[in-house]
Amino acid sequence: MTSTDTAGAGAPAPAGALVADPVLDIRGLSVDYGFDANPTHVLRDVSLSLGRGEVLGLAGESGCGKSTLAYAATRLLPPPGLITGGEVWFTGRDGRREDVLAMTDARLRQSRWQDTAIVFQGAMNSLNPVFRVGRQIVDGIFAHRPKWSKAQATERAAELFEMVGIAPDRLRSYPHQLSGGMRQRVMIAMALALEPQVLIMDEPTTALDVVMQRQIVEQIAELRDRLGFSVIFITHDVSLLIEIADRIAIMYAGEIVEQGPAQELYRRPRHPYTKGLLSSFPPLRGPKTELAGIPGAPPDLSNPPAGCRFAARCPHALGRCQAVEPELGPTAVPGDATARRVACHLHDGAQPVPLELALTR
Amino acid sequence: MTHPNPAAPPETAPVLQAIQLQKHFSHRGRGVVHAVDDVDLVLRHGEVVALVGESGSGKSTIARLLAQLMPATGGELRLHGEDARVRSRRAFRRYVARVQLIFQDPFGSLNPVHTVRYLLTRAVRIHHGRLRGQALEAELQGLLERVHLTPPERYLDKFPHELSGGQRQRVAIARALAADPEVLLADEPISMLDVSIRLGILNLLKDLRDRLRLAILYITHDIASARYFADRTLVMYAGRIVETGDSESVTQDPLHPYTQLLVRSAPNPDDLADRARGARGEAPSLVNPPAGCRFNPRCPFATELCRTELPPFAEVGEGRTVACWGYSDRVDRPVLGDVGEAYGERPTIEVPHLAEEPDEPVQPSGAAAEASVAYGPSAEEGVR
Numbered sequence: 001m002t003s004t005d006t007a008g009a010g011a012p013a014p015a016g017a018l019v020a021d022p023v024l025d026i027r028g029l030s031v032d033y034g035f036d037a038n039p040t041h042v043l044r045d046v047s048l049s050l051g052r053g054e055v056l057g058l059a060g061e062s063g064c065g066k067s068t069l070a071y072a073a074t075r076l077l078p079p080p081g082l083i084t085g086g087e088v089w090f091t092g093r094d095g096r097r098e099d100v101l102a103m104t105d106a107r108l109r110q111s112r113w114q115d116t117a118i119v120f121q122g123a124m125n126s127l128n129p130v131f132r133v134g135r136q137i138v139d140g141i142f143a144h145r146p147k148w149s150k151a152q153a154t155e156r157a158a159e160l161f162e163m164v165g166i167a168p169d170r171l172r173s174y175p176h177q178l179s180g181g182m183r184q185r186v187m188i189a190m191a192l193a194l195e196p197q198v199l200i201m202d203e204p205t206t207a208l209d210v211v212m213q214r215q216i217v218e219q220i221a222e223l224r225d226r227l228g229f230s231v232i233f234i235t236h237d238v239s240l241l242i243e244i245a246d247r248i249a250i251m252y253a254g255e256i257v258e259q260g261p262a263q264e265l266y267r268r269p270r271h272p273y274t275k276g277l278l279s280s281f282p283p284l285r286g287p288k289t290e291l292a293g294i295p296g297a298p299p300d301l302s303n304p305p306a307g308c309r310f311a312a313r314c315p316h317a318l319g320r321c322q323a324v325e326p327e328l329g330p331t332a333v334p335g336d337a338t339a340r341r342v343a344c345h346l347h348d349g350a351q352p353v354p355l356e357l358a359l360t361r
Numbered sequence: 362m363t364h365p366n367p368a369a370p371p372e373t374a375p376v377l378q379a380i381q382l383q384k385h386f387s388h389r390g391r392g393v394v395h396a397v398d399d400v401d402l403v404l405r406h407g408e409v410v411a412l413v414g415e416s417g418s419g420k421s422t423i424a425r426l427l428a429q430l431m432p433a434t435g436g437e438l439r440l441h442g443e444d445a446r447v448r449s450r451r452a453f454r455r456y457v458a459r460v461q462l463i464f465q466d467p468f469g470s471l472n473p474v475h476t477v478r479y480l481l482t483r484a485v486r487i488h489h490g491r492l493r494g495q496a497l498e499a500e501l502q503g504l505l506e507r508v509h510l511t512p513p514e515r516y517l518d519k520f521p522h523e524l525s526g527g528q529r530q531r532v533a534i535a536r537a538l539a540a541d542p543e544v545l546l547a548d549e550p551i552s553m554l555d556v557s558i559r560l561g562i563l564n565l566l567k568d569l570r571d572r573l574r575l576a577i578l579y580i581t582h583d584i585a586s587a588r589y590f591a592d593r594t595l596v597m598y599a600g601r602i603v604e605t606g607d608s609e610s611v612t613q614d615p616l617h618p619y620t621q622l623l624v625r626s627a628p629n630p631d632d633l634a635d636r637a638r639g640a641r642g643e644a645p646s647l648v649n650p651p652a653g654c655r656f657n658p659r660c661p662f663a664t665e666l667c668r669t670e671l672p673p674f675a676e677v678g679e680g681r682t683v684a685c686w687g688y689s690d691r692v693d694r695p696v697l698g699d700v701g702e703a704y705g706e707r708p709t710i711e712v713p714h715l716a717e718e719p720d721e722p723v724q725p726s727g728a729a730a731e732a733s734v735a736y737g738p739s740a741e742e743g744v745r
Contacts, residue, residue: 062555285612
């Protein structure tokens with residue numbers, strides 16, 4: 001792969017500028033689906049870093065590679081997914097650095113749950129229906145703490161339940177006896193059992209209604225403040241991300257097209273796709289306006305268009321957008337935070353940036 | 362009707378009307394699920410009514426009752442003022458020609474082994490007899506054009522898997538339109554679609570409302586899209602309607618504590634301070650719904666009255682009703698406040714730290730020692 005070199009040389013620079021103390025540093029990660037001669041490139045040379053104690057939001061439409069990125073970075077990607085290049089550097093609290101993709105199986109097994117834990121999409125289906133939820137947590141603890149006594153592990157599980165606001169007597173419930181919100185909390189409790197440093201949450205609130213979503217999000221924020229872990233929060237709901245995330249990365253068709261601090265990105269989007277995504281959610285407050293969403297549909301990744309993948313849906317597309325692929329780089333708007341990156345030809349300085357993508361306040 | 366809601370201009374007569382609609386499911390000898398109780402609902406030509414509520418509140422049950430896919434256990438259903446309950450297959454056919462349902466999942470509602478042409482032809486033939494040749498072709502093209510799938514020839518011979526989610530949902534809508542219905546019941550039509558194409562579908566339905574004067578029931582859990590799309594909004598909680606009114610006032614000035622909680626819980630990036638915090642509790646079991654107001658176990662203002670007596674609908678201004686004792690003139694009524702502050706701060710969480718004990722020889726020994734200093738006293742020393 002050619003991109004590994006450029007990633008090694010190019011990616012750390014923006015990463016270094018964006019995050020001072022990365023706990024997870026993804027560099028030039030590429031993923032293909034399919035083992036035949038013509039695999040689908042679902043992730044192409046994605047670099048992203050997660051700062052210590054930071055909540056990083058990952059947003060985009062379904063099929064744009066958000067979950068693939070999370071699973072590839074933890075080596076949980078099931079076949080036919082295949083990691084074809086890149087590095088994922090994990091830095092422990094003690095400063096130990098390891099490439100997750102190069103770990104031995106035994107080491108990986110130790111590191112999972114202990115260093116990085118995942119709350120999977122659809123908590124409804126991630127719990128085993130035939131075991132009591134307490135047993136499932138205790139099993140996870142025993143896998144990493146074989147010397148613990150049963151009482152000790154159960155006590156820890158009870159602590160965790162209290163932490164996420166479930167009465168400890170619920171440890172003896174089966175998953176079907178709990179509501180959706182409670183099952184989601186059980187998953188969060190489970191993920192936090194060994195105090196991981198990185199918590200990846202894949203659409204943790206999508207199946208819940210807004211009131212429960214608000215409760216869960218509040219709880220995650222509070223636990224993060226107290227336990228000091230970092231979060232990668234994956235969702236398609238950008239408006240929710242703006243509230244919970246410190247920084248947001250927007251993905252489109254397997255690439256990161258824009259990243260920056262949450263509020264900046266919301267108020268002053270620089271990529272036409274970000275702009276379109278933000279105006280795809282009708283506002284609950286403020287003036288009522290006619291909205292259009294984004295015309296068209298995401299490209300077929302097994303046969304991606306040349307040049308910028310968003311060009312066919314982009315209202316500002318230039319001639320070279322169909323031919324040359326843009327790279328993630330600084331924006332062309334003076335006064336932008338140095339932490340902002342955008343992959344768009346409009347920001348290469350050759351022409352003025354359209355007004356709606358160049359707001360400065 | 363005593364408490365339904367004549368919010369829309371009175372000059373348009375109701376097309377489809379539900380009065381005191383009720384659906385109870387028996388729960389295999391373990392009681393009865395009170396899925397829908399006392400629902401009054403009026404759909405008029407050229408008007409979109411949104412039904413908003415969380416999952417399990419009975420929204421989809423109402424859609425199925427209105428489509429008569431299952432019988433109600435109580436109440437009346439009227440189409441143009443006449444009793445519309447079907448008792449035979451033929452009556453059902455006549456009814457569905459006027460009231461069509463669109464499902465949430467366009468991936469499941471279109472048969473994957475048939476082309477768009479076949480799917481639409483079936484619907485056209487069922488409702489308009491045996492059209493053939495040019496007449497049929499013109500009808501099919503007209504249907505696809507109405508849902509903005511142009512040019513129609515490009516889509517007619519595709520299979521559902523060759524279409525994107527948004528295109529599939531448009532085909533599902535075209536199939537519903539084949540019957541030339543007066544009422545469209547849309548059960549979460551956009552929640553399975555990609556965010557960028559959701560608005561396209563809503564705008565299409567808006568357009569159909571205006572051009573074909575359809576009466577549309579829009580069922581959703583997203584109150585923001587109800588504000589965007591619907592003329593009137595009904596809010597449901599645990600099988601009962603708790604608030605009705607025009608969408609703008611229901612979302613901007615919610616009166617029922619549940620609606621307030623719903624509105625204040627929605628993400629609002631512009632004002633991070635203005636949101637309900639510390640809400641607790643969950644929707645009640647519908648097998649044994651709480652006595653009185655069904656929201657009372659979660660309501661921060663609930664009093665003894667709320668726990669014992671069912672609140673009636675109170676008229677609270679132009680076309681707005683709310684089922685809450687707080688708006689009654691009873692002396693023992695609860696005093697409502699700001700739901701944003703009413704829950705107070707969430708009790709602080711005790712965060713017990715995990716006793717540091719690394720997996721076998723993983724970490725360098727210095728790290729463990731350092732970590733246990735950094736993360737509080739370790740309790741496991743004695744155990745070990």
